[in-house]
Amino acid sequence: MQVPSPEPELILPLLFICLVLRSLPIESMEQRDTTKGKVKEKVKEEVEKSIKKLTDPVQDLFHSAQDHLKHPKNPFTQQPISQYFHSDPPSANMSHIQNMVAVxxxxxxxxxxxxxKNFEIIFYESRTPSERIxxxxxxMNTLKIKGKSIKVNPKxxxxxxxxxTxxxxxxxxxQVRVYYVDRxxxxxxxxxxxGDKDEDWNDGMDFNDKYYTICEVSGLADNVFQSTGDKKSFQIKVYYQRDGxxxxxxVSYNVVGVTDEWSTRPNVTEA
Known part of the structure; x- marks a missing residue:
């Protein structure tokens, strides 16, 4: 059986219809891909929003905990913050050069x-008062007593x-006196x-025999006051916190030249 050939004027319309029909699946696939992409983006956005909702409270709690640890006591339990003191040395997160003092x-x-970095006390002593050229x-030396270096408390x-003088x-x-927390x-x-820089360092027995206790969140500062003509006013004062x-x-203090005895005054805001 012989298939009749289309009329010449129908060839172009038929070709156009074939091309249109052939392109339809492609367009449909592209539309499906585009739709899938939009769905993926939408799902991704929703997941990110959900994660943010879950993590934001945790972040807030973490930051609140950090701020809370900076205060001397826990406002919720009224217990000393020393009960929550971190076991790792603070110097792991700070520069050792921060722990320095000059006289x-x-x-x-x-x-x-x-x-x-080994928690030893070292010292630098100038050879001239001026820093000019x-x-x-x-x-530079390590502070030692009888050949043994002095180590501070790592916490x-x-x-x-x-x-x-x-x-x-x-x-x-x-005289030079240094105060620190026992290792x-x-x-x-x-x-x-x-004496001069060639003299040996020794323990301050009168002070050390008092076994003054310092809390884990305390600072440490001291000074001397010299009043000419009034020897009883010459005092060494060491300031710290005993209780967090x-x-x-x-303040613990000593009247220099009058007695070797050290005394303590708790809470300097009270008479």
């Missing part, structure tokens, strides 16, 4: 004390120091050097 001696030279380098690596204390020779406890310790639940500082 000026009567000859104008400076001694800078610092805690190093030509400069001289500072002598509370704070230090403070004073320098002074008194005509009726240690024969009028220069294995929360007792305050004192180290003393009497008490936000006010306590």
């Amino acid at each position: 000026a001696q009567n000859d104008g030279n400076t001694i800078l004390f610092q805690v190093n 030509p400069r001289k380098k500072y002598d 509370l690596p704070i230090i403070s120091a004073v320098a002074f 008194h005509p009726e204390s240690c024969g009028g020779r220069a 294995d406890s929360l007792f305050l310790r004192e180290i003393i050097r009497v 639940a008490d936000e006010f500082a306590d």
Whole structure:
């Protein structure tokens, strides 16, 4: 059977219809892909919104906890924050050079004390009072007593120091005293050097025998006050907090040249 050929004038319309019919599946596939893409984007947005709703409260709680730890006591339980003190050394998250203090001696030279990465006390001592050119380098040493380096408490690596002379204390020779927290406890310790830079460092027995306790969130500061003509007013004062639940500082003090005895006044805001 012979299939009749289309008329010449029908060939172009038939070709056009074939092309249109052939293109329909392609357009449908493209539309389906586009639709799928939009659905995926919509699903992704909804998932991200859900995750955000879940994580935002956690982030807020975390930040609140961080802020809370900065305060001296827990406002919810009224318990000392020391009960929640982190077991890791704070220095793991801070620079050791932050734990430093400097004193000026009567000859104008400076001694800078610092805690190093091994929690040892090191010190830099200037050779001249001036920092002008030509400069001289500072002598650097590890603070030692009888050849053994002094280590501070890794949970509370704070230090403070004073320098002074008194005509009726240690024969009028220069004195430098350093205060720190004992490596294995929360007792305050004192180290003393009497004389020039070649002299040895020794424990301050009168202070150390008191076993003054410092809390885990305390700072540490000290000073000396010298009043000419009134020796009873010459005092070393060491400020710190004994109890983390008490936000006010306590002070331990010694009247230099009058007695070797140390006394303590709790809460300096009270008479």
